[in-house]
Amino acid sequence: GTGETIECDAAVAFGVDDVRITKVKVAPPRPGEVRLKVVANALCHTDLYTLEGSDPEGRFPCILGHEAGAIVESVGEGVTSVKPGDHVIPCYTPECRQPDCIFCASSKTNLCPRIRTTQGQGVMPDGTSRFAIASDGTPIHHFMGCSTFSEYTVVAEISCAKVDPRADLATVCLLGCGVTTGVGAVRKTTAVEPGSTVGVFGLGAVGLACVQAAKAAGARRIWAIDTNPDKFGAALEFGATDTLNPSECEKPVQQELVSRTTWGLDYTFDCTGNTAVMRAALEAAHRGWGTSCVIGVAAAGQEISTRPFQLVTGRRWVGTAFGGIKSRTEVPKLVNEYLDDKLPLAPYITHRFQGVGAIMDAIDAMHSGKVLRAVVTY
Ligand code: NAD
Ligand code: AHE
Ligand code: ZN
Numbered sequence: 172g173t174g175e176t177i178e179c180d181a182a183v184a185f186g187v188d189d190v191r192i193t194k195v196k197v198a199p200p201r202p203g204e205v206r207l208k209v210v211a212n213a214l215c216h217t218d219l220y221t222l223e224g225s226d227p228e229g230r231f232p233c234i235l236g237h238e239a240g241a242i243v244e245s246v247g248e249g250v251t252s253v254k255p256g257d258h259v260i261p262c263y264t265p266e267c268r269q270p271d272c273i274f275c276a277s278s279k280t281n282l283c284p285r286i287r288t289t290q291g292q293g294v295m296p297d298g299t300s301r302f303a304i305a306s307d308g309t310p311i312h313h314f315m316g317c318s319t320f321s322e323y324t325v326v327a328e329i330s331c332a333k334v335d336p337r338a339d340l341a342t343v344c345l346l347g348c349g350v351t352t353g354v355g356a357v358r359k360t361t362a363v364e365p366g367s368t369v370g371v372f373g374l375g376a377v378g379l380a381c382v383q384a385a386k387a388a389g390a391r392r393i394w395a396i397d398t399n400p401d402k403f404g405a406a407l408e409f410g411a412t413d414t415l416n417p418s419e420c421e422k423p424v425q426q427e428l429v430s431r432t433t434w435g436l437d438y439t440f441d442c443t444g445n446t447a448v449m450r451a452a453l454e455a456a457h458r459g460w461g462t463s464c465v466i467g468v469a470a471a472g473q474e475i476s477t478r479p480f481q482l483v484t485g486r487r488w489v490g491t492a493f494g495g496i497k498s499r500t501e502v503p504k505l506v507n508e509y510l511d512d513k514l515p516l517a518p519y520i521t522h523r524f525q526g527v528g529a530i531m532d533a534i535d536a537m538h539s540g541k542v543l544r545a546v547v548t549y
Contacts, residue, residue, distance in 0.1 A: 174199050174245045177206070178305050181321030182530035185232045187224035192528045194305035195234070197323040200247035201297060205328050207241035207261065211341035211548045212319045213520075214238070214533050215348045216375060217468055220444070221314065222534070225470035230293045233312035234302060236319035236530075237263050238348040238544075240340025243331070250328045252499070258336045260347045260506070262498035263290070263315040265329040281497045286327055290316040301325035317347075320530050322549050332502035335510060341523075341548045342516050345376065346505050348493070349544065350516060353380025353442070354505070355494015356464050357388060361438050365389030370428060370439040371411075372452050374402035376519050376544050377466055378442035379409050383515075385438075386410025394436065396424065399540050408518065417451075425454035439463040446473045453477050459485035466491055519544045 176196050183193040200206045215238045221229045243257045253259060267285040268275050274283045286296045293312030294300055302311035302318070302325075318324045334343060345351075353376070357363045369385040371378045374397040385393050386409065395406035396415045403414040417424040429435045435457040441449045444467030453463040454477060463486065465475070475488075482488065496502065508514040522545035524533050533545040 174206075177323050179322035180527045181234050181302070182236075182527060183232050183304070183311060184222055184235055187231075188222060190222065190531065190534065192531065195311060195321060196303045196305050197321065197325060198301040200245060200250070200301075200325050201295070202248040203250065203328050204247040204295060204301075204325050205250060205253055205259075205331055206244045206246075206323060206325045207259065208244045208323055209239050209241045209319045209321060209549055211344045211546055212236050212239040212530075213344050213347070213349070213544045213546045214537055216444070217348070219534070219537060220468060220470070227471040228291045230312045232304070232309070233293055233314045234318040234321050234324070235314050236321070237261070237315040237317035238344055239317065239319035240344035240347070241319070241324070242340075244323065246328070252328055253331050253333050258334050258338070258340060259331040260334055260343065260502050261317045261319060261324070261326045262330050262332050262347060262493070262502060263317055264493040264496075264498050265316065265327060266497050266499040267329045268499070275497075281493055281495050283329070285329060286316065295325065296327055320527070322527055330498070332499050334503050334506040338506045338510055341546055342520065343506050343509055344546060345516050345519055345544055346502055346509070349376035350380040350519060351496050351502060351505060352466060352491070352494040353377045354384040354514070355496040356440055356466055356491045357381050357384035359495035360489060360491040361462050361464050363388045363390055363438050366391050367437040368392040368432060368457075370394040370396060370436040370452065370455055371406075371442060372396045372440065372448050373442035373467065374406050375442060378440065379405055379519065379543065381440045381442060382406050382409040382411050394428065401540060405518065405543060423451065425451040428455040434458045435461050437461055441465050441467045443467045444469050446475050449475050450477050453486055453488050454481055456486040461485070462487045462489060464489050464491055520546050522546070523548065
């Protein structure tokens with residue numbers, strides 16, 4: 172049923188690098204919407220990218236956050252797939268499953284476009300916001316269809332992956348973005364096969380999830396590449412066989428990798444968002460068949476380039492959103508893998524904080540270069 176407006180605390184981004192803990196009003200869910208009590212939220216690099224003004228779709232004021240675990244508080248009219256009390260992971264890639272959705276019907280993609288336009292505009296599918304500043308009623312934009320830097324949020328029903336309530340939401344929240352993306356990039360977007368050689372550029376949670384999934388897929392050699400050597404320990408624990416710091420290479424990193432592997436790597440992944448690294452990853456891919464996957468999100472105005480000869484000679488350039496994972500169908504399965512001890516998540520969580528106010532501390536910690544994932548439990 173539809174309830175009352177809830178007043179709660181949220182981390183509101185008022186402008187570039189200006190986040191303040193603020194009392195907000197969260198309106199009840201409208202038809203097809205769900206109001207969630209957010210239990211825990213992990214910060215992803217993309218939250219910082221939008222906060223620092225790099226996102227062409229970024230709008231202020233907004234409530235960031237898109238990697239969370241939550242409990243359904245109430246549902247709007249017509250909602251049937253979840254009910255109050257259900258545990259969910261809100262997903263920025265929805266899955267409408269409507270008979271006329273050619274994207275949901277295709278096994279080739281997870282990019283359901285049903286609510287993408289309004290989601291990019293920072294509003295609910297009906298074009299309005301459920302958030303307002305409590306003191307003066309100013310509307311606040313939503314973000315990526317999630318806005319989980321708030322004790323309560325409203326999302327579309329088609330964005331809610333219902334998960335096994337036995338799973339700790341303060342751990343499986345990582346499946347709301349980073350880990351799912353890296354795992355899906357390896358398993359689905361590129362389908363790394365046993366015996367492959369792999370290069371992962373950028374060893375944050377997304378890159379480490381690529382390493383973890385490549386190891387599980389039976390990759391023979393996994394190069395872990397980062398300019399911050401503090402990341403190598405975790406990469407080796409997740410299954411990397413070799414580490415490389417581009418700042419210590421005499422040659423450009425792609426030349427270094429090609430010369431050390433003869434022809435390059437079967438699969439490479441950009442997990443940095445840096446377009447020069449995307450180029451290096453493509454050019455480090457194997458002559459004749461190497462595939463390079465863009466995962467990182469580049470700042471507004473950035474473009475990728477390479478000599479077409481790189482593609483003519485058999486390299487493929489692909490990309491992925493949320494690892495090609497269909498949210499409502501496949502995220503619950505990843506949660507089950509976690510519960511069956513087949514997908515460890517604890518090693519990613521290097522920092523934990525308590526209370527929505529600690530979002531501020533988590534943001535500070537993210538800038539230290541020591542964080543893989545910082546989870547804030549509300
Ligand atoms: P992160 O900041 O935790 O990790 C990035 C890593 O890249 C860091 O370890 C950093 O030291 C390293 N790095 C930076 N510059 C480098 C360089 N020149 N060479 C090698 N390594 C370098 O970020 P994250 O949360 O793991 O996210 C990684 C990227 O993926 C971000 O761009 C993020 O926006 C994007 N992302 C995309 C998707 C998607 O669906 N496509 C999903 C999640 C995140
Ligand atoms: N708003 C940016 C695009 C950002 C982007 O590419 N986001 C990724 C997810 S990042 C998760 O941490 C994504 O899923 N993209 C597909 C989509 O539909 O947004 C811009 O450039 O406008
Ligand atoms: Zn993310």
